[in-house]
Each structure stands twice: as structure tokens, then as C-alpha cells.
Amino acid sequence: MSDKNRSQWDLGRFIETLTYFEVIPFLNWVQQLIQGRPQKYENQPIGGSNVGVILVAGATGGVGKRVVRRLKARGEKVRCLVRDIDKAKAILGDDVDLVVADITKPETLTPVVMANIQAVICCTAVRVQPVEGDTADRAKYYQGVKFYQPEIVGDTPENVEYQGVKNLVEVATKYLSKSNEKLIFDFTQPSTELKNVWGALDDVVMGGVSASNIIFVENTALFTGNVSTDNSGGFASVRTKNFEPPFDLSGCEGVELRVKGDGQRYKLFLRTDAKWDGLGYSYSFDTVANTWINIRIPFANLIPVFRAKVVKDAPSIDTQKVCSWQLMLSKFEYDGALNPHFSPGGFTLQVESIKGYSQNTLPQFILVSSAGVTRPGRPGLNLDEQPPAVRLNDQLGGILTWKLKGEDSVRASGIPYTIIRPCALTEESGGQELILEQGDNIRGKISREDVAEICVQALQQITASYQTFEVKSAENITNSINWESLFSQLQPDRNVENRE
Structure with a gap:
């Protein structure tokens, strides 16, 4: 020209x-x-794929199903990792994104399961049920059941609480985008x-x-x-x-x-x-x-x-x-x-x-663990004063020991995380004031409803990143919690490997 x-x-x-x-x-x-009519452009990431899925492992469990319900109510995109699709539909309904996988079998954690995830909430746990025929001293355990000894049902604590969590962490690391980027x-x-x-x-x-x-x-x-x-x-x-x-x-x-x-x-x-x-x-x-x-x-x-x-x-x-x-x-x-x-x-x-x-990071992996994981074998610990889970750790296949190893795999991953250690879980109504501590010394109880709310809230709080804490309920009912202030009272974990 x-x-x-x-x-x-x-x-x-x-x-x-x-x-x-x-x-x-x-x-x-x-x-x-x-x-x-002209097209409206929403203020969401623009590209060839949808982003922002929150993957919930253990979605049909007592805490997991409550997490799913809360995420849906907030308008989040939720994907539920389940082993039994029919059971999951009965519990969660037909309007949820369900994917069949098993964290103890890493080959099932496929790209379809992990596609476009922005965060993972892991609520998986081995099944425990009471068995008749033990003394009151050793038998008091989950859900206030007395005069029964708990028994592991199904998979082992090592496979679920440690190897399964480790598998999920390793695969998720490959798919999670950096949380400090939008x-x-x-x-x-x-x-x-x-x-x-x-x-x-x-x-x-x-x-x-x-x-x-x-x-x-x-x-x-x-x-x-x-x-x-x-x-x-x-x-x-x-x-x-x-x-x-x-x-x-x-x-x-x-x-x-x-x-x-x-x-x-x-x-x-x-x-x-x-x-x-x-x-x-x-x-x-x-x-x-x-x-x-x-x-x-x-x-x-x-x-x-x-x-x-x-x-x-x-x-x-x-x-x-x-x-x-x-x-x-x-x-x-x-x-x-x-x-x-x-x-x-x-x-x-x-x-x-x-x-x-942003220089700051939101948590991307929320793990529901348990209070007491560091207590088995702790020198000078009076077992008679400890919760049954601590006293019966060996009989339950080292369940707390393996939970702690699962925590360690999360801390070593480099993913921004929050590890929640609830005290004894109950079916009571939620909405109580919460007591958060560190050092793994507290005893008490907490509603599964409140644990689910903590999981969801932690995803939105920068101050929850790289935190491990124990939590129990106080006696008082509260209408609101300042979550940022609650998490900011804690001290982030030290010596986190590969931390950015």
C-alpha cells in the first residue's frame, strides 16, 4: 500500500x-x-474452561455433607469425590457434581476428577463403630456411646488417614493454580x-x-x-x-x-x-x-x-x-x-x-484431622485424663498416628493449607462460640455443623493459611463470628517445607 x-x-x-x-x-x-440483543460479559475469568471448582473429598460423611451444603448455599462450584454414586445421590441429591474416585487408589484421581480445581476440602475418615463387650473405662467413644469398644470398619487408618491423604495432596498439587493469582x-x-x-x-x-x-x-x-x-x-x-x-x-x-x-x-x-x-x-x-x-x-x-x-x-x-x-x-x-x-x-x-x-495467599487445601494426634507416646502424658481416641490409639490401628502423618504430607506439599483438629464430634446444632488453640492440649466437643462452617470460612481468610489448630465449642451461642480476627490470633506453622 x-x-x-x-x-x-x-x-x-x-x-x-x-x-x-x-x-x-x-x-x-x-x-x-x-x-x-448484545451479550453481557460476566466478571469471571475469560477463557476456554470454567475455573474455580472446590473439590470435597469425603463428601458423604458427617462433616463432608455439611460442607457441600454450605458451599452450594454460597453459590460455589462444588465437585464431590465419592466411592458410591448411588449412596452419594441419596445423601447429596442429584444437583451436585459427583465424581467416583478413591483417595487410597491414586489411579482413580484422574484429570476429570481434578479438572479446574481451585481448592480441596478433605473430610475423609475411616469408619468407626462401637462393639459390645468392654469396660466403661475404655469404651466411651464416638457420639456419646458408653460401654462399647470402637472398632475400625473397612479400610485401615494407614491407607485412609495417611496414604490416601498423601495421594490426594500429590495429585492436587499438579492441578491447583497458585492461590495468590486470579x-x-x-x-x-x-x-x-x-x-x-x-x-x-x-x-x-x-x-x-x-x-x-x-x-x-x-x-x-x-x-x-x-x-x-x-x-x-x-x-x-x-x-x-x-x-x-x-x-x-x-x-x-x-x-x-x-x-x-x-x-x-x-x-x-x-x-x-x-x-x-x-x-x-x-x-x-x-x-x-x-x-x-x-x-x-x-x-x-x-x-x-x-x-x-x-x-x-x-x-x-x-x-x-x-x-x-x-x-x-x-x-x-x-x-x-x-x-x-x-x-x-x-x-x-x-x-x-x-x-x-497478590503477595498473600488463601488456603487451597483444608484438612479435617483430629485433636490428640500428637499425644500418643508423649512423655509424661496421663492416659486416664485423655479422650478415648488417645487411649485407644493402638487398638484402632494407630489412627491418630496416621492422621498426624497425613497432616505432615499436607505441610510438606507447598500448597497453602489449613489443618483443623476438632475435638470430639457431635450431632448437636451449630452456631456456638469457638475456642481455637494450638499445641494439641485441649479437650472438649464440637458440632459437625461448626466444623463444616470452619472449613468453608477458612477458604476465604488469608490469616488461615499455613495454620494448624485445635478447636472446640464454648457453651455460648453466637450470631456472628469475626473469622479474620479468630484466625489471626493463631501462629502460622514453622519450618514448612517448600513454602513460597
Whole structure:
């Protein structure tokens, strides 16, 4: 194409751009009549797969079924790992995602079971039932049953409490995304929605003749085109339509781009204003030619701009209301300064993903263990004063010993975790005040309802990460618990291997 032709402003492309981004009401109305109602874009990660599944192991058990019920009530995506599908349907209903697997058989923990998980709650336990014919001194055990000795039914504590938990941890580690990252755009698996939300926005809107496009090739988004400084132009960009509702990135410290460029300096814009020509928050980043790099952009470093001019009295970005995104190659930096790494002509920027990031981490593996796991064999311990589970540990196949080894496999995994050690479990109503301690010394009881609530709440609390604690109920009923404050009173585990 000759310089003469390239300098001719394209009115048709100008109108097409404004129509695509729904700037001209009348044209938008005509377009909707022809194409149907416009699609709404939800503020969920955009890609080729659904993300955010919480996997519950032991989902048909006393605690597990209550965890599932609570997660569903919160609107979470739940997947239940079960061994008996008919039993699971009878307990959990038909409206739950059920997968058949057995944590004691790692070959059953397939990609179908583990796909798209963001967290695991493990409530598995060996079955224990009372057997008649023992003394009161040794027999008092689960659910207040007296004059009976407990007996293991089915699989062994070693297989379930240790090897099974270890199997689940090892497989989950391969599938869990980093909890301190929030996937926003996944260009490796582009969905139809993703392809329809991005469009070109070039200097044609101000009389220029630059032209760009976004193409989805080789599991990436390719921002490419030609930048011309003719007609006082000099920028090309791709921008999303407005998201409704907007993205809530309040839990993040910034965004991270995975890109491969051509050595030029590009810009990223985030907008919290749905206006076509409103305030944007910009960051310039350099690329390395033909090399994949990660670009971290702290929200604190974003520059508020309007038409490439810095708005000095603008507030910091409201990260709860990010409604549109834009990538740009421009001749200019800010306030008339030139881009030091700009050259007119063809350009290419490949983008693999855009994520939110944080230095803090939410728990991704919640393990329901038991109080007393460190007490068997503890020097100077008076067994007569200990709960039956401690006194009968050997008779029960070392159940507490194996639970402790299962805990250790979680702590050594590198996954952010919360290990909950409840005292004796009951079928009483929940909603009582809770007492959390560390050191494995307390005795008492706690409702399965309250343990299930702790599991669900821990997933939302950064202060619950890398914590191991015992818990029992107080006598008082409470209407609300400050979970952040409750967890923050604890001391994180020390010497966690592979901890990030």
C-alpha cells in the first residue's frame, strides 16, 4: 500500500469502530435489531474452561455433607469425590457434581476428577463403630456411646488417614493454580466470549490511518498491525467492551501479563469509567524481542490519564470496578513526551494471559484431622485424663498416628493449607462460640455443623493459611463470628517445607 493511499482517512472504519464499542446509540440500536440483543460479559475469568471448582473429598460423611451444603448455599462450584454414586445421590441429591474416585487408589484421581480445581476440602475418615463387650473405662467413644469398644470398619487408618491423604495432596498439587493469582483472561484456550469482547481501537478515531487487530493463534492473543504517524496519528490498540458487572480485583495488588513482544514499549489501560472517552489508568512496559516475559504491574504504579495527559488530581484506581481493558502501542508516552522505544510500521505483541496477583495467599487445601494426634507416646502424658481416641490409639490401628502423618504430607506439599483438629464430634446444632488453640492440649466437643462452617470460612481468610489448630465449642451461642480476627490470633506453622 502506497503512502498516498495510507494517508487517506477511512470514514467507514471510523464508524465501524464506534459501532463495535457501542458509542453511537442509533447505530447500536440498528445493530441489535440485526444481530439480536448484545451479550453481557460476566466478571469471571475469560477463557476456554470454567475455573474455580472446590473439590470435597469425603463428601458423604458427617462433616463432608455439611460442607457441600454450605458451599452450594454460597453459590460455589462444588465437585464431590465419592466411592458410591448411588449412596452419594441419596445423601447429596442429584444437583451436585459427583465424581467416583478413591483417595487410597491414586489411579482413580484422574484429570476429570481434578479438572479446574481451585481448592480441596478433605473430610475423609475411616469408619468407626462401637462393639459390645468392654469396660466403661475404655469404651466411651464416638457420639456419646458408653460401654462399647470402637472398632475400625473397612479400610485401615494407614491407607485412609495417611496414604490416601498423601495421594490426594500429590495429585492436587499438579492441578491447583497458585492461590495468590486470579486468572482474568486466558488466551491459551480462547472461548467464543473472549474472541467477541476484544476489538481494534486505532487512531482512526482522531483522523489517523494506523490499523491493528487481535488474532487468536497458537494458544495466544496476537495484537498486531501497522502504526503510522501520518495525519498526526501514531497509535494502535485493542480494547474490550465494557464488562457488566465490572471486575472486582480488590483482593489483588496488581496484574501480571505473560507476553512476547518485538522490543517496543507498550501500554496497558484499565478503566473504571464506562464512558467511551473517560479517565484511564495506564502503565508502560517494555518487551524483549521474541522472548516470553512476565510483566507485573502494581495498581499503585498505574498513572491516571485522559487522552495521554496525566490527571494529577485523579483518585487512585478503584479495583472493585474495572470495567474495560486496553493494550496500546503509541508514539507518545504522557504529556507530550515521546515513547523512547517506538518505531512506526509493523508490530506484534503476543499475550498468553492476564492475571491478578497478590503477595498473600488463601488456603487451597483444608484438612479435617483430629485433636490428640500428637499425644500418643508423649512423655509424661496421663492416659486416664485423655479422650478415648488417645487411649485407644493402638487398638484402632494407630489412627491418630496416621492422621498426624497425613497432616505432615499436607505441610510438606507447598500448597497453602489449613489443618483443623476438632475435638470430639457431635450431632448437636451449630452456631456456638469457638475456642481455637494450638499445641494439641485441649479437650472438649464440637458440632459437625461448626466444623463444616470452619472449613468453608477458612477458604476465604488469608490469616488461615499455613495454620494448624485445635478447636472446640464454648457453651455460648453466637450470631456472628469475626473469622479474620479468630484466625489471626493463631501462629502460622514453622519450618514448612517448600513454602513460597
